[in-house]
Amino acid sequence: MESKARRERAWVSAKVEVQPHDGGQALKAVAAIAGGERLIALAHVFVDLPSKYTIQIDEHRHQAGTGEADDFMNHACDPNAAIDFVALEVIALRPIAAGELITFDYNICEWDMRAPFACVCGSPRCLGEIRGFRYLTQEQRARIEPWLSPFLRRRLAAERGREAG
Numbered sequence: 001m002e003s004k005a006r007r008e009r010a011w012v013s014a015k016v017e018v019q020p021h022d023g024g025q026a027l028k029a030v031a032a033i034a035g036g037e038r039l040i041a042l043a044h045v046f047v048d049l050p051s052k053y054t055i056q057i058d059e060h061r062h063q064a065g066t067g068e069a070d071d072f073m074n075h076a077c078d079p080n081a082a083i084d085f086v087a088l089e090v091i092a093l094r095p096i097a098a099g100e101l102i103t104f105d106y107n108i109c110e111w112d113m114r115a116p117f118a119c120v121c122g123s124p125r126c127l128g129e130i131r132g133f134r135y136l137t138q139e140q141r142a143r144i145e146p147w148l149s150p151f152l153r154r155r156l157a158a159e160r161g162r163e164a165g
């Protein structure tokens with residue numbers, strides 16, 4: 001069983017490493033990873049305001065940039081990892097080969113991103129400008145619904161409630 005104790009620092013699988021990538025650094029697989037495998041357990045360090053490195057947990061609660069592996073996960077529109085927001089863990093969505101970047105869709109947690117950017121993930125379903133869940137169409141929202149954070153689920157339910165009423 002996972003301890004509920006506060007994690008001061010991230011736990012990182014030995015199968016992933018922060019490596020030089022495209023003029024910066026990015027998290028990559030250094031061994032074959034199975035679907036469902038736990039890759040990172042995020043540090044329980046939170047801030048009120050978003051930045052380029054935070055992960056939104058609630059309206060005014062963001063998992064902080066701590067300089068650890070999770071800060072170096074790139075966005076992809078067809079990603080190979082997602083976040084378990086209850087356990088605060090990064091989980092592989094499918095088998096990942098050594099050398100692949102570890103990616104997740106930033107829109108599963110960010111409502112309105114502090115640092116929007118143009119995505120070049122190359123997926124046929126690439127969204128282009130990544131700005132946060134707020135800016136997605138209904139169809140784009142529905143596609144990522146299984147992986148949404150509890151915070152975005154609540155927002156989506158509230159919006160649908162308004163539409164229905």
Ligand SMILES: [Zn+2]
Nearest residue numbers: 077119121126
């Ligand atoms: Zn993309």
